[in-house]
Amino acid sequence: MKHTLSVLVENEPGALSRITGLFSGRGFNIESLCVAPTLDKTMSHLTLVTNGDEAIIEQIIKQLNRLVDVYKVVDVSEGEFVEREMALIKVRAEDETRAEVLRMCDIFRCKVVDVSPKTYTIEVTGPESKLRAVTELLNPLGIKEITRTGTIAIQREKKTI
Amino acid sequence: MTKIPGKQMVVEAFKKEGVDIVFGFPGGAIIDVYDALEKDGSIKHVLVRHEQGAAHAADGYARASGKVGVCIATSGPGATNTVTGIATAYMDSIPMVVLTGQVPTGLIGNDAFQEVDIVGITRPCTKHNYLVKDVKDLPRILKEAFYLARSGRPGPVLIDLPKDVQNARAEFKYPEKIKLRSYNPVVEPHGKQIERAFKLIERAKQPVIYAGGGVIIANAHKELTKLAEYIHAPVTMTLMGLGCFPGTSELSLGMLGMHGTYCANMAMANTDLIIAVGARFDDRVTGKIEAFAPNASIIHIDIDPTSIQKNVRVDVPIVGDCRRALKKLVKAVEADGRPPEVWKERAQPWFDQINAWKKRHPLTYKEEPGVIKPQQVIEKLYELTKGKAIITTEVGQNQMWTAQFYKFDEPRTLLTSGGLGTMGYGFPAAIGAQMAFPDKLVVDVAGDGSIQMNIQEMATAMEQRLPVKIVILNNQFLGMVRQWQELFYNKVYAATEFSVTPDFVKLAEAYGAKGFRATKPEEVDETLKKGLETEGLAIMEFAIAREEGVFPMVPAGKATTEMLLV
Ligand SMILES: Cc1cc2nc3c(=O)[nH]c(=O)nc-3n(C[C@H](O)[C@H](O)[C@H](O)COP(=O)(O)OP(=O)(O)OC[C@H]3O[C@@H](n4cnc5c(N)ncnc54)[C@H](O)[C@@H]3O)c2cc1C
Ligand SMILES: Cc1ncc(C[n+]2csc(CCOP(=O)(O)OP(=O)(O)O)c2C)c(N)n1
Ligand SMILES: [Mg+2]
Numbered sequence: 001m002k003h004t005l006s007v008l009v010e011n012e013p014g015a016l017s018r019i020t021g022l023f024s025g026r027g028f029n030i031e032s033l034c035v036a037p038t039l040d041k042t043m044s045h046l047t048l049v050t051n052g053d054e055a056i057i058e059q060i061i062k063q064l065n066r067l068v069d070v071y072k073v074v075d076v077s078e079g080e081f082v083e084r085e086m087a088l089i090k091v092r093a094e095d096e097t098r099a100e101v102l103r104m105c106d107i108f109r110c111k112v113v114d115v116s117p118k119t120y121t122i123e124v125t126g127p128e129s130k131l132r133a134v135t136e137l138l139n140p141l142g143i144k145e146i147t148r149t150g151t152i153a154i155q156r157e158k159k160t161i
Numbered sequence: 162m163t164k165i166p167g168k169q170m171v172v173e174a175f176k177k178e179g180v181d182i183v184f185g186f187p188g189g190a191i192i193d194v195y196d197a198l199e200k201d202g203s204i205k206h207v208l209v210r211h212e213q214g215a216a217h218a219a220d221g222y223a224r225a226s227g228k229v230g231v232c233i234a235t236s237g238p239g240a241t242n243t244v245t246g247i248a249t250a251y252m253d254s255i256p257m258v259v260l261t262g263q264v265p266t267g268l269i270g271n272d273a274f275q276e277v278d279i280v281g282i283t284r285p286c287t288k289h290n291y292l293v294k295d296v297k298d299l300p301r302i303l304k305e306a307f308y309l310a311r312s313g314r315p316g317p318v319l320i321d322l323p324k325d326v327q328n329a330r331a332e333f334k335y336p337e338k339i340k341l342r343s344y345n346p347v348v349e350p351h352g353k354q355i356e357r358a359f360k361l362i363e364r365a366k367q368p369v370i371y372a373g374g375g376v377i378i379a380n381a382h383k384e385l386t387k388l389a390e391y392i393h394a395p396v397t398m399t400l401m402g403l404g405c406f407p408g409t410s411e412l413s414l415g416m417l418g419m420h421g422t423y424c425a426n427m428a429m430a431n432t433d434l435i436i437a438v439g440a441r442f443d444d445r446v447t448g449k450i451e452a453f454a455p456n457a458s459i460i461h462i463d464i465d466p467t468s469i470q471k472n473v474r475v476d477v478p479i480v481g482d483c484r485r486a487l488k489k490l491v492k493a494v495e496a497d498g499r500p501p502e503v504w505k506e507r508a509q510p511w512f513d514q515i516n517a518w519k520k521r522h523p524l525t526y527k528e529e530p531g532v533i534k535p536q537q538v539i540e541k542l543y544e545l546t547k548g549k550a551i552i553t554t555e556v557g558q559n560q561m562w563t564a565q566f567y568k569f570d571e572p573r574t575l576l577t578s579g580g581l582g583t584m585g586y587g588f589p590a591a592i593g594a595q596m597a598f599p600d601k602l603v604v605d606v607a608g609d610g611s612i613q614m615n616i617q618e619m620a621t622a623m624e625q626r627l628p629v630k631i632v633i634l635n636n637q638f639l640g641m642v643r644q645w646q647e648l649f650y651n652k653v654y655a656a657t658e659f660s661v662t663p664d665f666v667k668l669a670e671a672y673g674a675k676g677f678r679a680t681k682p683e684e685v686d687e688t689l690k691k692g693l694e695t696e697g698l699a700i701m702e703f704a705i706a707r708e709e710g711v712f713p714m715v716p717a718g719k720a721t722t723e724m725l726l727v
Contacts, residue, residue, distance in 0.1 A: 010343050013292070018284060025285050055470070062467040068289040068309060071343040 002031070003057050004083060004153045006161045007046040007064060008071040011037070015069040019046070022067065028052065028060050032085075032150035043071060047152045072161055080156035086125045086149045088113070089135065092142030093120040101141060108134050119144060164330035167296045167322065168197035171260065174303035175204055177335055180231050182207060182222065182596050184215040186242075188235025190262030190275060193327040195233075207596060207625060210617035212239050214589040216246020217615070220255050221590025224576045225551055226597040227380065229256045229310050236262045237275030240321075241282065245583060247317045248286040252580025253401060254378060256315035258306050259287075265325040266294055280321050288316030296329040304336045313346030314465040315378060346464060350481030350489060358436075358460045358477045359493040365434035365458075367511045368394045371417065371446075374401030374579070375439015375463060375483050377572045382406065384487035385438060391494055393505040395515055397425040399440050400560075401579045404569035409548070414515070415524070418446040419715045420561045423522035426713070426721040428515055429454050437461040439483045442472040443580075452720035462486045522713070524565050525727055533682050535559070535634045535705045539566035541685055542604065542632060545693055550602040551594050553577065555587040555611030557641035559634045561711040563606045585614025588631065592618055595627045602630070602693070609635040609662050619672040622698045630692055633665055633702045636709065644710045648725070665702040674698035 009015050016035060023030050031049040038045045050060060057075065064073045076083075093101045101120050105112060108130065114121035124134045128151060135146065155161065165173070171194050175183070182205045187195045198204055209215040212234045219230030230250075234243050240261040250257045264273040269292075280292045289309050291302045299322075306318040362368060376385050382405045389396050389412050396406045397414040406413060417425035429435070435457045440446070447453040450472060461469050462479040469478045479486050526536040539562050542550075548568055553576040554560040560577055569575050576594060578586040591605040605612075612633055622629050636643075639657040646654050669676030675695045679688035685703065692701035713724040 014280065014284070014290075017281070021284055059467065059471060066465065066467050068341070068344045 001053065001057075002049060002051045002077070003075055004077040004081065004151060005048045005050065005061070005064070006074045006076050006153060007048060008038070008161060009044050009046055010069040010071060011042050011044045012069050015044070016046075018067050018069060019064065022063055023050075026063065028056065034150040034152050047150070049151050074155070074161045076153045076155050076161075079159070081153050082156060083127055083151050083153040084125055085128055085131055085151045086123065087131050087135070088121060088123055088147050089138060089143055090119050090121045090145040091138050092118065092144060094118055097141045101138070104134070104137055110134065162332040162334070165333050166197075166328050166330050167293075167299050168193045168327040170296075170299050170303065170333050171322070172197050172201045172204065173333060174300065174307075174335060175231065178229065178307045180229070181205060183231040183233055184209055184218040184222070184593065185233030186212050186215055186235070186239060188239045188262060188275070190236035190264060190324050191233060191239070191260075193324065194260070194262070194322070207592070207621065209589070209621050211615065212242030213246050213585065214592070214615050214618045214621065216243040216257075216259065217249065217583075217586050217589035218593035218596070218618075219257050219259075220246060220250045221553060221576050221593030222597045223250075223255050223257055223593070224590070225573055225594035227573065228597075229258055229307055230593065231258050231260070233260045234262070235275070236264055236279070237277045240277055240279040244282060244286070247283055247319065249578050249581045249583045249586055250317040251286045251288070253374060253578065254315050255317065256310040257317035258310050259317060259319040261319065261321050262327070263292070263321045263323040266323045267325070269323065279319065283319050286317075287319050290319040290321070292321045293323065293326050296326050296331045299326065299331070300333055300335050304339055305341065308339050309344070313344075347480045348464070348482045348485065350462070350479045350486040352489070354477055354479045355486065355489045355493055358479060358490060359497070361434055361458055361460060361477060362392060362436065362490075362494070363497070367432050368392070368434040368436060369414075369428050369432040370394050370396040371399075371429070371435050371437045371440055372396055372402045372405050373399040373438065373440025376402055376405035379439060379464075379482055379484040380572070381439070381484035381487050382572045384484055384491060388487055388491050388494070391491065391501050391504065393501065393508040394436070395428060395512070397421070397428065399443070399446055399579070400564055400577060402440060403564060403575045404572045407570040408568035409570055416564050418443075418721065419448070419717075420565065420711050420713065421721075422524055422565075423713055423724060423726065424515060424518040426715070426724060427518045430722045431514070432457050435459045437463075438487065439463060441468040444472070447472060448715050448721035449719055452722070522726055526709075527727065529706060531681060532706045533679060533685060533703050535562045535636075535703070535709055536566050537682065538632065538634060538685055538689070538703050538705070539563055539606070541689055542606070543567045545689055546602060546604070550574070550604050551576065551598065553587040553591040553594060553603070553605045555605070555607040556582045556584045557608045557611060557639065558636070558644065558709070558711050559606050559608040559611070559640075561641070562634070565711075584611040588612060588629070589615050589618050591629045592622055592625070592627055595629050596625070604630045604632060607631055607633045608640060609633055609637060609659065610639045613663075616668070619669070619674060619698065623673050626697065628695070628697050630695075631700045632689075632692070633700060634705050635662065635665070635702055636705050636707045637662055638707060640709075641711070643708070647708065647710070648714075649716065665700050669698070669700040672698070674700065676700045676702070678702045678704070680704040
């Protein structure tokens with residue numbers, strides 16, 4: 001099962017490598033990892049997507065909490081939450097496909113952020129499923145390059161971590 | 162406020178933390194701290210012969226005394242030499258502060274002379290570690306290091322101190338109190354959980370207390386004994402738990418697990434309630450996990466939530482300090498009102514069964530005419546020391562025979578590397594323990610292989626005039642590995658036989674110590690007596706039956722009831 005964890009961690013040197021080291025050292029998976037500062041400059045916020053059965057997720061959360069630098073861990077996928085990811089996709093766009101690419105952008109409400117005679121670069125935002133759908137549809141047209149941010153997530157309604 | 166250099170802060174912090182002894186080995190990147198220590202003169206420094214020795218000695222000091230052990234090393238090779246000692250302490254949750262020198266901050270990352278990223282290397286085997294970049298942070302970091310090392314689940318903490326920071330000056334404001342928003346170990350157990358635990362205890366017909374190293378760490382042996390005696394429950398201990406409950410008590414089942422007693426393993430297989438206290442269900446204890454304690458409900462008291470529910474499903478988890486939890490449990494039992502006699506009577510059928518197991522396969526060994534059996538040496542050692550010595554062990558058969566045949570009644574009297582199983586641990590640890598308790602008898606029970614891994618510390622012990630005693634059970638084999646080869650690898654003794662071992666008696670003499678040797682059973686007594694009566698450092702070497710095995714033995718991956726017996 002996929003789980004999305006929100007982790008607040010002290011903004012200390014080495015904190016991130018403690019976390020990634022914990023995952024590699026204990027054989028846990030990281031599907032994606034996103035780190036950014038928070039309003040409080042002394043903390044970083046980290047969204048981590050991992051998978052495993054209940055027992056493994058329980059261990060992951062406990063092991064994260066055990067790290068001296070980790071302030072808080074929440075499994076946001078336990079309740080209602082919003083998750084988003086962004087991808088930048090450089091697609092081949094030559095005479096015969098140029099219009100087709102734009103049409104798809106329209107359907108998926110993507111933005112064209114860079115144009116060249118032979119390519120469009122498209123910005124897609126949404127849950128992972130949307131990114132997958134877009135890449136699958138663009139693939140036949142010729143994706144030249146793709147970069148993704150990894151998932152970020154937040155709990156719905158009043159809950160805060 | 163006057164400013165003082167970083168090196169001076171280190172000394173001041175040590176004094177504030179009550180550090181009276183440090184173990185270490187100098188070098189260019191730590192020379193400034195050494196200078197400050199020497200000029201101050203109030204902290205005893207023990208110069209070892211190898212930094213691994215310093216780390217183990219600090220660890221032995223910590224285990225014996227319950228205080229934080231401190232060791233110091235220089236950058237690069239000095240730092241890497243401590244790593245095995247740090248990992249050893251980490252696996253067994255031992256409070257330790259390791260201070261390493263580092264190249265000046267401006268050179269970090271440049272492959273400078275004797276530079277190594279020791280913070281990176283030790284990240285997975287320390288509780289926490291620091292690279293100090295600004296001397297202004299140093300007082301806080303020193304304070305935090307000691308606090309982290311000894312609080313919650315203890316462990317080693319490393320501080321990497323660049324040479325320029327050692328000499329940079331700042332005001333020294335040592336924090337009196339400490340609060341870390343991201344580190345709040347739960348100490349006080351939840352009352353509701355105690356109630357739930359008591360309900361299970363009350364209902365259990367065949368309970369077992371499974372006690373581990375956490376009881377010793379928490380100094381909870383009195384509370385544990387009180388609970389066990391009150392409810393008349395049998396107690397089995399992990400290797401790390403030996404001594405947390407009197408091994409001579411009629412309630413004791415001895416050690417459980419791979420080389421545990423028949424009785425302990427049978428009791429675990431048949432119990433309806435495991436009361437686990439400061440023990441972490443290690444694979445050496447559970448054997449094949451699917452077959453472990455099939456009928457049991459489990460109460461698990463541990464200060465570290467990661468230990469709970471890691472390997473086995475637990476019915477009543479109790480997170481907190483086990484001393485407090487045990488106190489609360491005893492209170493709950495007393496409040497219930499049934500006197501101990503009632504509990505005892507109720508336990509009778511269970512004890513009839515236990516005593517039958519005890520009788521069927523007690524710990525034993527076959528005597529052989531003309532050959533010294535290692536078990537006999539340990540039994541005699543127990544007798545002559547009246548069970549009062551601090552025993553350290555190396556790793557292997559020597560360690561297991563000690564665990565089986567020396568009856569530990571007091572906590573902090575068996576110092577052994579359980580989690581990492583580090584050969585070469587025992588002797589430097591004995592040095593640390595002897596430094597903590599100059600007047601106690603400290604004996605390292607060693608194998609001929611392990612003792613050679615830190616034999617250089619003989620010089621340290623001589624220099625400090627430490628009367629440590631070393632008992633070498635010499636089988637001229639890496640015996641524990643040989644035993645596996647005998648049982649599971651068709652007796653192919655790949656790389657486990659020594660064709661050369663030093664003359665340990667002469668070796669002792671070379672260091673200025675005394676050496677004694679026994680080659681026949683009738684010499685065991687005399688040799689032990691002579692050795693133990695020697696004033697200073699002494700080696701007693703016993704030429705033991707070369708292919709003696711440790712039994713019972715649960716083959717790796719088998720159920721703990723599938724024991725190979727003598
Ligand atoms: C050759 C060899 C053979 C071995 N064979 C055996 C064997 O047959 N049987 C055996 O038992 N072991 C054996 N071991 C040792 C084994 O590998 C483990 O080290 C040992 O079983 C772990 O002991 P423990 O569960 O008591 O945990 P420890 O490692 O002592 O851990 C202590 C636990 O207590 C907790 N704790 C710490 N402080 C507190 C506190 N204040 N309050 C509450 N909890 C606290 C910690 O969080 C941790 O979970 C062997 C080792 C070697 C090298
Ligand atoms: C540093 C280290 N290397 C290797 C091992 C693997 N090992 C475990 S027991 C053992 C044999 C130890 O031999 P010895 O000290 O003679 O003890 P014996 O088993 O013969 O009593 C070995 C090699 C270990 N535990 N530690
Ligand atoms: Mg040997």
